[in-house]
Amino acid sequence: MFLLKLILFCFFVFSFAFSQNLGIGIRFFSDFHFAYRAKENLLVNGVFSTGALGIYFFNYNDFGGIEIGGNFGYKGTKGNFSMPLIMKDLTKDENQNTALTFAEMDIRMGPKLGRVFYPQFGYSAGYRFKMENLIEDTKIPHQLKAFYMNLPVGMSIYLPTQFGNTGFGFFYVIGLSNTVISEKNFNYKKETGRLHSLRFQITVLFGE
Numbered sequence: 761m762f763l764l765k766l767i768l769f770c771f772f773v774f775s776f777a778f779s780q781n782l783g784i785g786i787r788f789f790s791d792f793h794f795a796y797r798a799k800e801n802l803l804v805n806g807v808f809s810t811g812a813l814g815i816y817f818f819n820y821n822d823f824g825g826i827e828i829g830g831n832f833g834y835k836g837t838k839g840n841f842s843m844p845l846i847m848k849d850l851t852k853d854e855n856q857n858t859a860l861t862f863a864e865m866d867i868r869m870g871p872k873l874g875r876v877f878y879p880q881f882g883y884s885a886g887y888r889f890k891m892e893n894l895i896e897d898t899k900i901p902h903q904l905k906a907f908y909m910n911l912p913v914g915m916s917i918y919l920p921t922q923f924g925n926t927g928f929g930f931f932y933v934i935g936l937s938n939t940v941i942s943e944k945n946f947n948y949k950k951e952t953g954r955l956h957s958l959r960f961q962i963t964v965l966f967g968e
Contacts, residue, residue, distance in 0.1 A: 930960055
């Protein structure tokens, strides 16, 4: 753990020392969530999506760099505010009616390839304020975990403009922490479940 913190710190200092492109940006994105081994861990078996908005600090040089930001995501149950596709239960099961609201901080880093390609990986940590109808069988004792950590891995493409850049990206967000801890069967064997997601984002950056 100490080594990881040292590497992140050195990368951060290096990025600032040789920075050429920096600014503040806005992210618009949607996460398409699905549960790892859902049937074994009580979590819903269908995909559902959340819409989100974020602000981030961008600092890159000719070789690579770093982004630090914060995001807020939302999906309500049926009948509440929603947007087509990006805040929906995407399953044939009409009974699925999930809700998820979260706030998170993230850090991403990676090299710069060419003029517009930015492979990125990092960490995100957040808190889920609202989690509804994520469990298939509520009769089985379980506990939902509000705090979480994820590992986003993907690619951003930033296209230069007169005011900064605009772009889009795709990430596979790996759930590192348990979403639910349950006691299945009569032997009270601990089972864990995690949420993964596919993230599609659009960005607008104001800066050099």
